[in-house]
Amino acid sequence: MRFIVTSTALLKNLQQISGVISANTVLSVLEDFLFELKGNTLTLTATDLETMMRVQLDVNDAQGDGRICIPSKILLDYLKNLPEQPITFSINEQDLSIEMSSDVGKYKIGGEKADDFPKEPAPGDTTSFSMSSIALIESINKTLFAVSNDTLRPAMTGVYFELMTDSITLVSTDAHRLVRFRREDVSCPQQDGFVVPKKPLQQLRSTLSADETRLELSYNGSHLFVTNNRLSMSCRLIDARFPDYKAVIPADNPYRLTINRADFISALRRVSIFANKTTNQVVLDINGNALQLSAQDIDFSFEGKEMLSCQYTGEDMKIAFNAKLMIEMVNNMDGGELNIELSTPTRAGIFRPVEKVEHEDVLMLLMPLMVGV
Amino acid sequence: MESANRARKIIHIDMDAFYASVEQRDHPEYRGRPIVVGGSPEGRGGVVATASYEARKFGIRSAMASKRAQQLCPEVLFVRPRFDVYKDVSQKIRSIFRRYTDLIEPLSLDEAFLDVSEDKLGIGSAIEIAKQIKQAIRDELQLTASAGVSINKFVAKIASDMNKPDGLTFIGPSGIEDFMEKLPVDKFFGVGRVTAAKMNGMGLHTGADLKKLSESEMTQRFGKVGRFYYNIVRGIDNRSVQPHRETKSLGAEDTFQVDLTDIDSMFTELSKIAETVEERLRRHGLKGRTITLKVKYHDFRIINRSHSFTEPVDDYETIITTVQQLLLGTAPEDHKIRLLGISLSNFGESRPGRKINPEQLSLF
Numbered sequence: 001m002r003f004i005v006t007s008t009a010l011l012k013n014l015q016q017i018s019g020v021i022s023a024n025t026v027l028s029v030l031e032d033f034l035f036e037l038k039g040n041t042l043t044l045t046a047t048d049l050e051t052m053m054r055v056q057l058d059v060n061d062a063q064g065d066g067r068i069c070i071p072s073k074i075l076l077d078y079l080k081n082l083p084e085q086p087i088t089f090s091i092n093e094q095d096l097s098i099e100m101s102s103d104v105g106k107y108k109i110g111g112e113k114a115d116d117f118p119k120e121p122a123p124g125d126t127t128s129f130s131m132s133s134i135a136l137i138e139s140i141n142k143t144l145f146a147v148s149n150d151t152l153r154p155a156m157t158g159v160y161f162e163l164m165t166d167s168i169t170l171v172s173t174d175a176h177r178l179v180r181f182r183r184e185d186v187s188c189p190q191q192d193g194f195v196v197p198k199k200p201l202q203q204l205r206s207t208l209s210a211d212e213t214r215l216e217l218s219y220n221g222s223h224l225f226v227t228n229n230r231l232s233m234s235c236r237l238i239d240a241r242f243p244d245y246k247a248v249i250p251a252d253n254p255y256r257l258t259i260n261r262a263d264f265i266s267a268l269r270r271v272s273i274f275a276n277k278t279t280n281q282v283v284l285d286i287n288g289n290a291l292q293l294s295a296q297d298i299d300f301s302f303e304g305k306e307m308l309s310c311q312y313t314g315e316d317m318k319i320a321f322n323a324k325l326m327i328e329m330v331n332n333m334d335g336g337e338l339n340i341e342l343s344t345p346t347r348a349g350i351f352r353p354v355e356k357v358e359h360e361d362v363l364m365l366l367m368p369l370m371v372g373v
Numbered sequence: 374m375e376s377a378n379r380a381r382k383i384i385h386i387d388m389d390a391f392y393a394s395v396e397q398r399d400h401p402e403y404r405g406r407p408i409v410v411g412g413s414p415e416g417r418g419g420v421v422a423t424a425s426y427e428a429r430k431f432g433i434r435s436a437m438a439s440k441r442a443q444q445l446c447p448e449v450l451f452v453r454p455r456f457d458v459y460k461d462v463s464q465k466i467r468s469i470f471r472r473y474t475d476l477i478e479p480l481s482l483d484e485a486f487l488d489v490s491e492d493k494l495g496i497g498s499a500i501e502i503a504k505q506i507k508q509a510i511r512d513e514l515q516l517t518a519s520a521g522v523s524i525n526k527f528v529a530k531i532a533s534d535m536n537k538p539d540g541l542t543f544i545g546p547s548g549i550e551d552f553m554e555k556l557p558v559d560k561f562f563g564v565g566r567v568t569a570a571k572m573n574g575m576g577l578h579t580g581a582d583l584k585k586l587s588e589s590e591m592t593q594r595f596g597k598v599g600r601f602y603y604n605i606v607r608g609i610d611n612r613s614v615q616p617h618r619e620t621k622s623l624g625a626e627d628t629f630q631v632d633l634t635d636i637d638s639m640f641t642e643l644s645k646i647a648e649t650v651e652e653r654l655r656r657h658g659l660k661g662r663t664i665t666l667k668v669k670y671h672d673f674r675i676i677n678r679s680h681s682f683t684e685p686v687d688d689y690e691t692i693i694t695t696v697q698q699l700l701l702g703t704a705p706e707d708h709k710i711r712l713l714g715i716s717l718s719n720f721g722e723s724r725p726g727r728k729i730n731p732e733q734l735s736l737f
Binding site: 248348 | 676698734736
């Protein structure tokens with residue numbers, strides 16, 4: 001098979017899917033891109049066995065349909081070092097030789113058999129719904145950061161997609177904090193749920209363009225498929241039950257603190273510098289409409305304190321949180337003002353933006369640190 | 374450079390059956406009896422940390438499954454280790470070392486290298502220092518140690534093992550090459566039974582056989598360690614005694630005679646390795662936050678998979694469940710596995726009594 005393609009166009013397309021390829025892989029064919037030529041359409045595929053991404057582009061002067069695996073690293077390195085120009089690929093599927101000729105030279109790579117490349121899971125019996133590209137990106141952005149890395153609790157290493165006929169809710173948790181993000185501009189054919197691993201979501205976030213392009217999402221018991229006109233991704237779902245998140249969201253936290261989000265984050269950042277590095281403990285001491293943030297690291301005699309003004313309705317209280325987790329949460333929230341709803345120093349605090357974005361509802365939970373047991 | 378070439382005086386001190394000897398010292402009823410310090414053979418079955426010399430006569434060795442030890446000698450007594458006591462004794466041994474030199478590199482609670490090229494008391498003779506250290510350990514702690522004295526770490530370590538227990542072996546600069554030539558390959562540090570069998574298969578049985586190979590032949594056949602062996606057989610080992618060497622990782626691994634292909638045998642081997650790792654962690658008083666599984670396939674490709682915890686760990690249960698999960702994530706049954714290894718790293722100081730850390734409350 002043979003075709004001509006612009007170096008930069010090929011590079012751009014490969015980079016959209018190359019993130020899937022894992023750095024230390026078990027099978028050498030997983031370090032490859034699968035090239036498939038049919039007519040004038042070149043399909044490029046990358047996979048790590050869990051996630052598969054595929055992108056299509058048009059090429060010129062195509063001759064002979066065919067398939068081959070090309071090692072990714074050398075190909076990307078080559079393309080990155082080439083100024084924009086047409087490259088002619090001449091591929092011999094029998095001896096697996098790949099020749100790339102450009103204006104400046106000729107390069108050869110040995111490929112691998114296309115049949116050794118993992119097959120895409122068959123979509124089979126799927127249910128579908130659609131949402132815009134930007135809505136999915138936004139949903140991923142709001143939830144992915146709170147996903148757990150604890151492989152011993154696999155359900156929490158992914159984002160839970162809860163489908164309803166009038167909304168979609170994404171939930172992530174690492175057992176210490178939880179994010180629930182709901183969109184009311186998506187409708188699903190039936191009530192359902194599945195857990196999507198972190199990596200394919202990271203891939204989608206970085207590959208999809210943040211616009212109104214419609215995406216089709218379809219799923220079955222084992223896989224999720226996301227496609228638009230040019231790009232498709234399939235991934236294995238996490239085969240574990242997501243914890244009953246609804247049970248841990250406090251129904252009624254009676255005290256409410258309202259504060260400027262930006263001021264709160266910058267104060268937290270400063271105070272947490274003086275916190276113990278393993279616990280990152282920052283104490284919120286709420287007294288009327290005054291909020292004092294304080295942290296200390298006894299080992300090094302570090303201490304930091306800062307006063308902020310806020311609006312507070314409730315009893316005065318002292319509650320400690322991990323500042324790192326809290327900063328991350330508040331940072332991933334929109335709006336100028338933030339509400340923190342509290343009940344006791346040992347129960348979860350609820351964080352929400354004061355202003356609601358249309359069609360969106362975000363709620364974050366953070367469990368406190370219990371001091372001196 | 375000059376000083377690096379000047380002949381050094383290195384002593385390797387290795388306590389004889391350390392844990393078992395401490396137990397026999399503290400419990401007169403154990404004396405003269407075959408005892409094993411380590412896990413009991415019941416339940417999941419522990420491993421032998423140390424066997425007393427009486428027990429060794431039955432073929433019982435360190436790292437052997439306790440069940441096997443019991444088969445070899447049914448009357449053997451299993452004693453639970455008291456690591457706090459061993460640590461304490463180990464500190465006392467080190468304070469004896471410090472009378473002679475500050476260049477002490479502890480390898481574990483019961484083993485250390487000492488560089489006595491310049492000793493604090495101006496004794497001058499490394500053999501004399503080794504004698505005095507052994508005597509002090511006997512007088513003050515009622516324990517025996519074996520010493521190896523030479524000009525580098527490698528030879529000193531082998532020498533200390535030559536006349537155990539209560540031995541003192543000196544291998545001087547003139548005898549070193551001769552000594553290395555006669556040394557069977559399986560006595561070389563880092564050569565396990567599989568590598569030894571591989572070497573024997575190539576007709577390499579002693580240091581002299583290895584010496585016939587060129588440096589490039591050695592690296593070709595044995596990889597990076599080949600160069601190390603190349604130098605070692607010529608008596609060259611310039612590694613210095615490092616008093617402040619931090620343990621960065623600690624673990625154990627095993628190469629299998631026959632490649633593993635089914636998950637059951639992989640799990641069985643992993644549990645043996647995990648036992649050893651747990652024992653070594655306790656021996657060094659370390660807890661690690663990161664557990665790493667190493668897998669070498671039949672084609673010598675190596676992969677590592679690791680998992681980190683927020684709190685340091687050192688217990689068998691955590692180690693084994695973690696590495697089993699990690700192994701399952703590598704599609705293990707699709708490959709022939711030649712070697713499995715487990716290591717812990719990211720050692721936090723486990724500071725007992727200082728755990729005033731606030732507790733992060735959980736949702737689930």
